[in-house]
Amino acid sequence: MLLAGAFREIIDDLHAELDKHGHGExxxxxxxxxxxxxxxxxxLSELGRRLGVSKQAAAKTxxxxxxxxxxxxxxxxxxxxxxxxxxxxxxxxMLNLSAAIFEQIRRTWVRRLGQGRVAAIEDGxxxxxxxxxxxxxxxxxxxxx
Amino acid sequence: MLLAGAFREIIDDLHAELDKHGHGExxxxxxxxxxxxxxxxxxLSELGRRLGVSKQAAAKTxxxxxxxxxxxxxxxxxxxxxxxxxxxxxxxxMLNLSAAIFEQIRRTWVRRLGQGRVAAIEDGxxxxxxxxxxxxxxxxxxxxx
DNA sequence: GATCTATAGACAACCTGGTTGTCTACATCG
DNA sequence: CGATGTAGACAACCAGGTTGTCTATAGATC
Numbered sequence: 001m002l003l004a005g006a007f008r009e010i011i012d013d014l015h016a017e018l019d020k021h022g023h024g025e026x027x028x029x030x031x032x033x034x035x036x037x038x039x040x041x042x043x044l045s046e047l048g049r050r051l052g053v054s055k056q057a058a059a060k061t062x063x064x065x066x067x068x069x070x071x072x073x074x075x076x077x078x079x080x081x082x083x084x085x086x087x088x089x090x091x092x093x094m095l096n097l098s099a100a101i102f103e104q105i106r107r108t109w110v111r112r113l114g115q116g117r118v119a120a121i122e123d124g125x126x127x128x129x130x131x132x133x134x135x136x137x138x139x140x141x142x143x144x145x
Numbered sequence: 146m147l148l149a150g151a152f153r154e155i156i157d158d159l160h161a162e163l164d165k166h167g168h169g170e171x172x173x174x175x176x177x178x179x180x181x182x183x184x185x186x187x188x189l190s191e192l193g194r195r196l197g198v199s200k201q202a203a204a205k206t207x208x209x210x211x212x213x214x215x216x217x218x219x220x221x222x223x224x225x226x227x228x229x230x231x232x233x234x235x236x237x238x239m240l241n242l243s244a245a246i247f248e249q250i251r252r253t254w255v256r257r258l259g260q261g262r263v264a265a266i267e268d269g270x271x272x273x274x275x276x277x278x279x280x281x282x283x284x285x286x287x288x289x290x
Numbered sequence: 291g292a293t294c295t296a297t298a299g300a301c302a303a304c305c306t307g308g309t310t311g312t313c314t315a316c317a318t319c320g
Numbered sequence: 321c322g323a324t325g326t327a328g329a330c331a332a333c334c335a336g337g338t339t340g341t342c343t344a345t346a347g348a349t350c
Contacts, residue, residue, distance in 0.1 A: 002270040003152040009274060010148070029307075045327055055328070057308050064306095081316045081327040113269055121269045124262045125147040128254060129154060174336080190298055200299070202337050209335090226298040226345045 010105055017101045023094050025068040031098050033061050034070060034091050041086040043076065070094060155250055162246045168239050170213040176243050178206050179215060179236050186231040188221065215239060 011028050018026050036042070036050040048058035062085055065071045070091035076082035087095070110118050156173050163171050181187070181195040193203035207230055210216045215236035221227035232240070255263050 002267060002274055003148050003155070005274040006270045007148040007152060027306090043327075053307090054309065056310085056330090059328070060307070076327095079317075079327075081314095083328070109273060113272060117265065117269045120262065120265045122147060124258055124266045125151050127258060129147060129150040131257065172335090188298075198336090199338065201301090201339085204299070205336070221298095224298075224346070226343095228299070 010102075013105050014098060014101050017104075018094065018097060021097055023097065026070075026094055027064070029061060030065055030068075030070060031095065033058075033065060034087055034095050037071065037085050037087055039087070041084050043079075043082045043084055045082075047085060065091070155247075158250055159243060159246050162249075163239070163242060166242055168242065171215075171239055172209070174206060175210055175213075175215060176240065178203075178210060179232055179240050182216065182230050182232055184232070186229050188224075188227045188229055190227075192230060210236070 014031075015026065015028065018024070033047065033051065036047055042050065044058050044062060045055045047062065048055035051058060051061075053061075062071065062073065065085075066073055069088055071085045071087055073083050073085055076084045106118065113121075159176075160171065160173065163169070178192065178196065181192055187195065189203050189207060190200045192207065193200035196203060196206075198206075207216065207218065210230075211218055214233055216230045216232055218228050218230055221229045251263065
């Protein structure tokens with residue numbers, strides 16, 4: 001419950017803050033997906049693999065991302081079957097904002113608990129998660145630490 | 146990510162273990178719902194309020210719980226409109242098992258991190274979550290499965 | 291006692307994020 | 321060349337949630 005509550009707290013704060021900066025359309029999944037797409041883009045199937053999800057689910061997520069203007073879809077030049085997803089400037093902006101807000105949230109925690117205790121939580125959880133071989137979560141880059 | 150990863154780790158471990166003990170049908174939601182119903186039972190609307198969810202959602206959850214034999218539904222004697230949900234012995238067994246498994250999981254964490262560091266994580270998170278009154282199931286992320 | 295209002299729960303339609311299964315178009319390997 | 325594998329579209333479905341509408345009953349008020 002503590003873990004879930006703290007997670008929810010972060011996500012809610014993040015999206016409240018994103019909303020204030022004109023990204024009210026963004027849903028929690030979008031950040032993860034944009035991160036997974038990466039700066040160089042990715043195909044639908046590739047996105048599905050990175051998120052640990054079926055390509056059909058990835059397609060739905062990508063459709064949502066395109067609708068709010070966070071990514072573009074265009075056919076691949078190398079592979080006649082593939083569709084390449086690329087982050088738009090607005091998508092990049094959302095990611096950068098998210099990173100800044102995460103930092104800001106962490107600072108409020110530090111203010112309340114002190115640097116040492118926040119670090120203790122992070123290190124402890126990292127050790128627990130690392131020892132589990134839970135590759136799917138570990139695959140999600142960037143926001144960790 | 147750390148918080149989400151650790152939460153998933155617990156939930157996955159818990160249900161793997163429950164499965165071994167003949168409760169493979171149990172879904173994460175069921176434990177929370179059984180807990181919310183309490184030893185004395187609750188009506189549908191009451192369950193919804195306790196879970197922080199609409200009564201319609203509570204009704205669906207209750208239907209699932211009844212189907213796998215964790216609760217019974219019978220009309221209230223005091224209120225002609227109400228339906229009282231009560232935990233069956235099997236439901237109680239599942240809850241007791243869950244509690245034991247949680248304790249067991251926590252012990253493995255203590256073995257790996259030491260008593261002090263686990264307590265530091267718990268206390269720190271408790272402090273962060275405190276005040277935001279975030280103890281309802283509706284506050285839990287949708288990816289529990 | 292009659293009536294007005296609030297509540298319990300059923301039913302239905304819909305949303306989101308996922309699944310599986312089937313299909314076509316294209317890629318790649320022997 | 322043909323066999324096989326992969327990308328993605330389309331459709332049906334599931335779980336857990338929502339809102340809206342409906343009935344029956346409970347409680348308060350005249």
